[in-house]
Amino acid sequence: MRSPKFRLLGLAVAPLILLSACGDDSGSDEANSTTSPGDDAAATSMAPTGSAEDVTLTEADVDGTTVPALELGTTPLVVAETSIQEIEPGEGEAATAEQDVELRYLAVNGTTGEEILSTFPTDETVSMSLANPNLLPGFLNSLEGTKPGQSFIIAMSPEDGFGAQGNAQLGIGPNDTVIFYVEVVGATTPLTQAEGEAVEPVEGLPTVEADGTSPATITIPEGEEPPAELVAQPLIKGEGKEIQSGQQVRMQYTGVKWSDGTQFDTSLQEGRGAFETVIGAGQVIAGWDEGLVGQTVGSRVLLVIPPDMGYGASEGHELQEETLVFVVDILAAQ
Structure with a gap:
């Protein structure tokens, strides 16, 4: 790793602002003793x-x-x-x-x-x-x-x-x-969407229609209770390397609520571009950290995340009690 x-x-930095110090009598040696x-x-x-x-x-x-x-x-x-x-x-x-x-x-x-x-x-x-x-x-x-x-x-x-x-x-x-x-x-040339072998859908899980360029359409199975445990189901199996904990991963994703199927977030909208984060380091919800490690670059993965691995511990969060459903295209990892 x-x-x-x-x-x-590779991280963003604030634009440089050049400040010309105006000399006056207010700056003592003591005031300027703490420097980086x-x-x-x-x-x-x-x-x-x-x-x-x-x-x-x-x-x-x-x-x-x-x-x-x-x-x-x-x-x-x-x-x-x-x-x-x-x-x-x-x-x-x-x-x-x-x-x-x-x-x-x-x-x-x-x-x-x-x-x-x-x-x-x-x-x-x-x-x-x-x-x-x-x-x-x-x-x-x-x-x-x-x-x-x-x-x-x-x-x-x-x-x-x-x-x-x-x-x-x-x-x-x-x-x-x-x-x-x-x-x-x-x-x-990096991937712009998932590429690989399609995987047979699993019965009882949400169905997905995705073209990799617009938000995925995710349909929650009618009458099904959400899984109590994390589900990480490949929809397309990519041919790239397996993601390891601690790697910087580039992705496109769409997320909906299991309760009513409404979309609450997507990276596939104008002006956003692919999402990048470190996986396995607590920078994202636990369902992503656990569900994406071991998946391969190029894969499209369906994540069904119970509240305790989503926002269950975030008191007052609008998604605190929701089971979350994500479709994630894994584009790169390093």
Whole structure:
């Protein structure tokens, strides 16, 4: 299972708001004594000191494994605009804006020179969706058009990186330039709906009509009592890898109430796009966490979720006493 930290690089950040500090006599040393990494008066007023061209790709030994490392020409390394130093050109088909780019990377804080994250010691790869507007702008702007085998160094400005909020969990302050070394493995076109072998419907469960592009039509069986236990029934068996607890999963879904069949939520509506979350980590209701682990990418899954695995513990929630029925298309997992 990948470290959850790897996934943080793909999360949305607030737009950068540049605040010019107006000097007055009210700010004492005591008032300014509490800072986050890179968030001090010097960093706030710091002028650009270099670019990606000032960074040298070197090697390091990690538990007997030789991995890439970065040597900054100066510390702190500050850039006003994101810059790129090409290392290897790569070859083959260029990644398009609709694809997922699989890559390995190393990240270093330009202010401190300290390594933040690296996928190289474990030879893991990370998939970044170029169709996801929540991806860091520095990646959205640099990964399109890349080719397998291509490698480069990005000196990513705060505006194109983690923005004014920084990322305290990763030790990144709001004024920190982040330096990435990236190796592109390849690009794939993600699924937009379930693909695989149809599974024979199970008697007594809701029936489903779905085209993968609009909300599914889910019909509750007349006169049937809802199951007391969780049901996770594939309707289409995908050929992808099994979902593991802790993975980031991309899905389209529709949810209705067993009691009257009315739809209460769907990701298949204009402007929403596919839903992404970490499965098995308590970020969604228990019925999703338990019912989707072990399913395969490409599958369409019918989930029938009793109240105790839905919103039963959420006092006053409109779905607290409802058995929930979902149809979920599993599009990707990493």
